Amino acid sequence: MDYAPNTDAQLQEMLRTIGVGSFDELISTVPEDLHHRTLDAPSGLAEAQMITLGEQLAARNASLKEQASFLGAGCYHHLVPTVVDALASRGEWLTPYTPYQAEASQGTLQAIYEFQTMVCELFQMDLANASLYDGASSVAEAAALSLRVTERPRILVSEALHPHARQVVSTYLSGASAVLQEVPSVNGMTDLEALGKALRDDVACVIMQQPNVFGCLEDMGQAAQLTHRVGSLFVASVYPISLGLLQPPGAYGADIAVAEGRCLGSPPAYGGPGLGLFTATSALMRRVPGRLAGCTVDRAGRRGFTLTLQTREQHIRRERATSNICTNEGWLALRATIYMSLLGPQGFRELAQLNLEKAHYARERLLEIPWISATFDQPFFNEFTLTYDEAVKPEAVHRSLAKAGITGGLLLSDWYPLLSQSSLWCVTEVTSREAIDRLVDVLKKAV
Amino acid sequence: MAEPLIFERSVPGRRGYLLPPSDVPGFRADDIVPSDRLRTEPPPLPEIAEFDAIRHYTRLSQQNFSVDTHFYPLGSCTMKYNPKLNERIAALPGFAFLHPFQPAAQVQGMLALLYELEQLLCAITGMHAFTLQPAAGAQGELTGLKIIAAYHRRKGRRRSTILIPDSAHGTNPASAALSGFQVVQLVSGRDGLIDLNELKEKLTKDVAALMLTNPNTLGLFEREIKTIAAVLHEQDALIYMDGANMNALLGIARPGEMGVDLLQLNLHKTFSTPHGGGGPGAGPVGVVKRLEDFLPVPRVRKVGKRFRWEERSRASIGRVHGFYGNVGVLVRAYAYIRALGREGLMRANQAAIINANYLKAKLQPIFPVPFDDHCMHEFVVTLKALKTHGVTAGDVAKRLLDYGFYAPTVYFPLIVDEALMIEPTETESKETLDEFADALLAIEQEAKTKPDLVRQAPQRMIVERLDEVKAAREPNLRWKAGTFLFSPEGSTQRK
Numbered sequence: 035m036d037y038a039p040n041t042d043a044q045l046q047e048m049l050r051t052i053g054v055g056s057f058d059e060l061i062s063t064v065p066e067d068l069h070h071r072t073l074d075a076p077s078g079l080a081e082a083q084m085i086t087l088g089e090q091l092a093a094r095n096a097s098l099k100e101q102a103s104f105l106g107a108g109c110y111h112h113l114v115p116t117v118v119d120a121l122a123s124r125g126e127w128l129t130p131y132t133p134y135q136a137e138a139s140q141g142t143l144q145a146i147y148e149f150q151t152m153v154c155e156l157f158q159m160d161l162a163n164a165s166l167y168d169g170a171s172s173v174a175e176a177a178a179l180s181l182r183v184t185e186r187p188r189i190l191v192s193e194a195l196h197p198h199a200r201q202v203v204s205t206y207l208s209g210a211s212a213v214l215q216e217v218p219s220v221n222g223m224t225d226l227e228a229l230g231k232a233l234r235d236d237v238a239c240v241i242m243q244q245p246n247v248f249g250c251l252e253d254m255g256q257a258a259q260l261t262h263r264v265g266s267l268f269v270a271s272v273y274p275i276s277l278g279l280l281q282p283p284g285a286y287g288a289d290i291a292v293a294e295g296r297c298l299g300s301p302p303a304y305g306g307p308g309l310g311l312f313t314a315t316s317a318l319m320r321r322v323p324g325r326l327a328g329c330t331v332d333r334a335g336r337r338g339f340t341l342t343l344q345t346r347e348q349h350i351r352r353e354r355a356t357s358n359i360c361t362n363e364g365w366l367a368l369r370a371t372i373y374m375s376l377l378g379p380q381g382f383r384e385l386a387q388l389n390l391e392k393a394h395y396a397r398e399r400l401l402e403i404p405w406i407s408a409t410f411d412q413p414f415f416n417e418f419t420l421t422y423d424e425a426v427k428p429e430a431v432h433r434s435l436a437k438a439g440i441t442g443g444l445l446l447s448d449w450y451p452l453l454s455q456s457s458l459w460c461v462t463e464v465t466s467r468e469a470i471d472r473l474v475d476v477l478k479k480a481v
Numbered sequence: 482m483a484e485p486l487i488f489e490r491s492v493p494g495r496r497g498y499l500l501p502p503s504d505v506p507g508f509r510a511d512d513i514v515p516s517d518r519l520r521t522e523p524p525p526l527p528e529i530a531e532f533d534a535i536r537h538y539t540r541l542s543q544q545n546f547s548v549d550t551h552f553y554p555l556g557s558c559t560m561k562y563n564p565k566l567n568e569r570i571a572a573l574p575g576f577a578f579l580h581p582f583q584p585a586a587q588v589q590g591m592l593a594l595l596y597e598l599e600q601l602l603c604a605i606t607g608m609h610a611f612t613l614q615p616a617a618g619a620q621g622e623l624t625g626l627k628i629i630a631a632y633h634r635r636k637g638r639r640r641s642t643i644l645i646p647d648s649a650h651g652t653n654p655a656s657a658a659l660s661g662f663q664v665v666q667l668v669s670g671r672d673g674l675i676d677l678n679e680l681k682e683k684l685t686k687d688v689a690a691l692m693l694t695n696p697n698t699l700g701l702f703e704r705e706i707k708t709i710a711a712v713l714h715e716q717d718a719l720i721y722m723d724g725a726n727m728n729a730l731l732g733i734a735r736p737g738e739m740g741v742d743l744l745q746l747n748l749h750k751t752f753s754t755p756h757g758g759g760g761p762g763a764g765p766v767g768v769v770k771r772l773e774d775f776l777p778v779p780r781v782r783k784v785g786k787r788f789r790w791e792e793r794s795r796a797s798i799g800r801v802h803g804f805y806g807n808v809g810v811l812v813r814a815y816a817y818i819r820a821l822g823r824e825g826l827m828r829a830n831q832a833a834i835i836n837a838n839y840l841k842a843k844l845q846p847i848f849p850v851p852f853d854d855h856c857m858h859e860f861v862v863t864l865k866a867l868k869t870h871g872v873t874a875g876d877v878a879k880r881l882l883d884y885g886f887y888a889p890t891v892y893f894p895l896i897v898d899e900a901l902m903i904e905p906t907e908t909e910s911k912e913t914l915d916e917f918a919d920a921l922l923a924i925e926q927e928a929k930t931k932p933d934l935v936r937q938a939p940q941r942m943i944v945e946r947l948d949e950v951k952a953a954r955e956p957n958l959r960w961k962a963g964t965f966l967f968s969p970e971g972s973t974q975r976k
Contacts, residue, residue: 036825037562037753038832038907045832048839048911057831060838060855061733063702068734074604078822081566088816092575094590096583105580108803115498117531125549126542129563131756133545134555134890136949137942138882141545142758145538148487151959156524161958164759167616170803178659198803205777205799206623209630209661251518279510281518294803304591305581305804306616307761319956325759329960330952333937336483338944342952348619348655349893353664358655361617361749365757375487376497376534379523384500387510394513395505413514436584444582448792467504 035078096441098302102469103441104396106417106460107247108169108196109305110297112275112385113463115376118299122369132325132361136340137332142364143339146327149371156277156374156382157291158284159313164325165367166359168308169271169294173199173241174206175312175323175357176269176290180239181212182356183321184267188213188237192224194246195271197449203241212238222250222410222419230260239267239290244283245276247449249417249458250410258287274298274311275462276415278386283313290314299373300366309366320346323357385463389416393461396470400459403477409456417460419446419453426481428455434480440473483943484540488960491527497534544943545758546887552913556859556890556902557650557698559728559750561833566820567753567813576812581804585789592788595805596781598815599765602746605818605826606724607737608767612776614806618725621745621764622656622692625721627798628743628768628775629690630660632719635796640689640718646675648698648894653723662689669896673699673852675709684712690719695739696729698894698902700837700856710740719743719772727751728906729834729857732827736767743768752814763810777801832907833858836914840905843918847925851897859904861897872928872935874899879946880927880938884920 040048045057054060079087098111105111122128126141133139133146146164153162166172177189189207191200193216204214217229217240224242233240240261244252258268267289272280274293283291295309296302314322320343328342348355377385393416400406405426409419420443422428432442443459450456461470510519529537546553553560571577579588599611615621626643633640643657646667654664665683670676675693691713695703703709710720722736722744728751730736736744748754749762756762768776774796782791790805821829834857841850841860848862864874878888878901890902905914928935939945957964 035820036829036832036907037564037821038829039910040832040836044911045835048835052835052838052842054838054855057835060834061702061857063704063855063857064734065704065707068707068738070607070735070738071732073732073823073826075601075818075823075826078825079820081820084566084816084820085569087819088570088573089575091590091594092570092573094593095575095579096587097574098578098580099574103580103583105582107582109581111578111580113500115531117498117534121535121538121542123568124539124542126545126547127538128568128755128757129548129560130545130553130758130887131555131558131560132759135546135878135882135888136947137879137939137944138546138551138887139544139758140943141541141543144484144486144541144544145758147958147960151486151488152526154959155526167620167761167807168803171616171620171801196803198800201800202803205627205801206659208627208798251514253518255517277520277524279514279520281520282524285520301577302580303577304579304588304808306802307807307809308616308803319958326956326958328952329957330948332945332947334945336944338947340947340949340952342949342958343956345953347651349651351655352651353654353658355651355655355658358619358623358652358659359617360619360652361747361756361760361762363616363757363761364759365755365761368758371487372534372538375527375529375537376531378495378497378526378528380528381496381498381500382526383523388500388503390510390513391503391505391508394508413518415514436587441580441583441587463500470505 101439101441102473104443104459104461105441107444107458108198108294109302110460110462111302111464112297114299114301117376118369118372121372122365127368128365133341140339143327145368145371147329147339149367150327152371152374153311153313156274157313158282159291160316161319162313163322164327165362166310166312166324167363168310169292170199170202172292172310172312173271174203176292177203177207177239177241179290179321179323180267180269183318184238186236186238187211188215190215190217190232190237190240192217192242194219194224194248195241195243196247199271222248222412224252224257226256226260229257233260233264233266235264237264237266239269241269243271245273245415245417248410248419249414250412251414255286262287275389276386278382279390280415295370296366298370300369307363307366309363309370321356324359324362388463392465393418396461399470399474405481416462417458419456419458421456424455428457431480435476438476440476484537486960487527487529487537490529490533490537493528495528495530497529497531551885551887552909552917553887554889554903554905555887556904557725559904559906561753561906562908563753563755564817567816570816571809571812589788592781594815595811596783596788598811601818602765602767605731606744606767607735609770610773610776611765611767613765613811614777614802615745615764615766616802616807617760617762618745618747618764619652619656620801621766622652623660624766624777624801625743625745626656626660626662628772629719629721631775631798632772633689640687642685642687642689644683644688644691646693648896649692649694650698650723650725653692673701674703677705677708680709680712684716688716688718690721692721692723694723694726696726696857699852699861700859701852701854702857706739725750726858731830733830743772748810748814753817754810754813761807761810763807829907836905836907836909840903840914840918844921847922859902861894861900861902863897864899864901867928870928870932872932874901876935876938877924880924880935881920882939883941886917886920
């Protein structure tokens with residue numbers, strides 16, 4: 035199957051119109067010695083064969099739907115309303131591109147405007163862009179924006195920021211003159227005393243995560259205050275679902291707030307595509323990266339929507355652009371828009387409450403087990419860290435869980451060598467009480 | 482008819498989705514979380530019924546042109562048909578519902594697919610190794626530039642210049658700048674290709690690499706590419722290829738044999754994954770052997786018959802994505818490559834080139850092609866002759882919408898005055914191309930006889946031409962209660 039409708043007879047006729055005798059004449063501009071007139075790929079498959087192949091590959095994976103998983107750590111499994119899939123799969127949403135011709139793209143543009151508004155409401159921030167790639171690259175773009183705006187060289191990142199986000203920031207900033215400095219954590223929280231000492235007037239921004247990578251709820255208000263005292267920007271990386279209950283970044287004074295937004299109406303999909311949410315104060319409006327949809331009027335004075343402030347962008351400004359981003363994650367942003375509108379204020383609060391309840395129930399039950407203790411004594415939302423007694427081998431415990439169809443929390447030894455006995459557990463509304471109880475039963479017998 | 486904002490449909494107390502009831506004992510947030518870390522008011526999102534959402538987002542969708550509904554000849558974006566089969570495969574729970582931290586034993590099918598996709602991309606391009614991590618073409622460019630920097634660092638030197646032709650996509654210089662390089666522009670030769678003398682003149686000891694697009698944004702193959710590569714390699718500078726236009730090369734020539742050191746592919750272009758109104762895309766990066774060590778981590782490895790992630794590599798530039806890249810997009814591209822296979826991909830490529838040249842032949846008698854040669858997958862015409870009638874390329878683009886066609890890329894590449902950059906792709910029929918050519922020729926007549934009609938286009942869309950100056954001068958980037966007065970004929974801003 036090649037999805038190309040023109041028949042051989044038509045192609046021949048078209049070649050005649052072009053005025054060439056053969057296809058080869060058309061590609062005479064490609065030097066002969068570069069010709070490689072084959073493809074080292076297998077032969078094609080009919081639709082039914084491709085479906086079989088796809089299903090066979092998929093069957094070699096253990097889907098989250100057929101197990102109890104307690105993995106989170108930046109990728110969260112949440113319910114996706116049927117309506118999100120039904121609407122988003124329409125070709126009119128799935129198959130256009132960036133709305134350069136605004137008049138023929140009002141659907142996409144109005145949806146982006148609604149998306150920007152909802153993200154602003156959820157975050158309590160002045161403005162949101164049309165999305166970036168994922169949470170990690172949003173953190174990196176926040177760092178780059180801070181460097182540009184403050185013209186200061188140092189960036190402070192909390193050790194309790196997701197290690198992958200820290201790694202992406204480090205990749206993005208490599209080669210630049212910026213200095214990336216880590217602020218240590220104590221008892222699962224960013225060490226605010228250490229932060230205070232590290233904050234000098236050469237600091238462009240401080241980047242913290244809420245809830246942090248250990249699931250603990252940081253004192254973002256105090257951190258933001260310390261940061262602003264020396265004129266640095268405060269960057270918060272947040273978990274959108276938690277904002278049904280937790281203080282939004284705008285309320286504690288974040289200058290830039292970012293998030294991984296995949297959890298809003300899209301499946302985990304092995305971690306990608308993600309949805310980079312990027313919000314900022316209005317002071318930063320003309321410096322932010324990415325597309326922005328704006329409201330304007332047409333010639334007849336009617337309301338309409340268009341991409342705006344494009345002089346920040348690469349296709350206009352080239353090497354002086356605020357970012358190189360072009361394609362973002364529009365389709366996931368649409369899904370998030372539909373998702374947030376379905377949930378509404380009440381649904382969002384209930385969702386966050388459900389996550390909080392189930393996670394606290396799970397931790398309470400897990401702490402019944404004598405060889406398990408809480409790693410940190412801190413408030414949390416739907417993720418928490420547990421430590422096994424020294425005598426217990428975490429890998430062995432998690433292998434026996436796997437045999438029972440349960441994927442245990444993420445072992446933290448790779449990220450934090452000092453936490454070699456600890457693991458990070460996540461419980462969402464998807465997790466049933468039965469799954470939690472079964473987990474506890476299996477664990478009780480595992481050691 | 483205009484559609485209100487979803488907020489304007491909101492009715493207090495309405496619900497669009499019900500969550501399952503709690504099955505665990507109640508925990509009150511107030512008892513658990515310090516009050517200063519709690520939200521005081523629920524987020525003011527719209528309150529709507531499920532059916533409100535269906536009507537609203539269905540109606541909005543109908544205000545879009547899309548590949549599924551309209552010919553979408555946006556140059557350099559390869560807006561080909563996005564097979565429904567790929568959507569079906571990507572939605573299988575065994576792909577869509579995987580967590581990135583599941584142990585390798587639980588995701589062998591996924592890893593096998595990713596590994597095989599890397600191998601296929603290597604075979605198609607002639608490169609030695611690929612990373613699938615970059616989330617879009619521009620992130621692929623960034624990844625490539627980081628690799629270029631790392632290569633020169635390993636050689637114990639710092640080079641800070643990237644050469645970029647003036648015909649390049651805007652992302653090229655933006656990516657170079659974001660990576661800490663300084664950009665030196667190469668003026669294209671009279672044939673629209675890279676001018677070897679210009680290249681040699683600007684090739685100082687500080688040049689880290691040349692970024693070029695092949696075929697370039699005029700749709701022309703860089704005939705001298707092997708010489709260009711040789712000239713760069715003599716200075717130990719690298720050659721980066723923007724593979725946005727790879728649809729032109731499948732089964733004809735491979736960048737690996739052209740002397741290209743590294744490139745990015747745009748799977749949402751060449752390999753048919755949907756553009757989604759602006760993403761997600763995927764921008765895998767392929768490299769020659771001597772650059773393999775610098776690829777981002779983690780990398781998928783095959784050990785015996787098993788697959789696993791390798792997290793560490795000393796020379797790697799590090800991570801560019803939170804997890805493994807846009808996997809959902811990668812699954813679609815894999816399904817596309819396997820379904821078409823060798824013969825299908827080659828036939829698609831031939832049809833794409835024939836379609837482009839055919840449309841060019843139909844239009845050329847009226848619209849000059851400034852850099853004329855057989856084109857590859859796309860071509861650029863200039864509308865500067867219409868200027869005497871006061872009609873611009875932008876006007877013609879808007880008028881095309883009235884004829885039921887999305888507009889080609891306008892005013893790009895920058896080296897062509899009043900440019901229309903047209904890429905029909907292989908999935909359009911001859912009939913559609915004929916209709917499109919007829920429409921453009923009719924508009925050309927209108928421009929001469931009824932220029933106002935063209936200048937005032939579009940007339941048949943949901944809105945007339947939008948005031949972009951106002952949008953930029955008085956930025957309104959979010960709705961606030963009470964700012965609009967909605968009416969079905971079109972809302973106006975409340976003064």
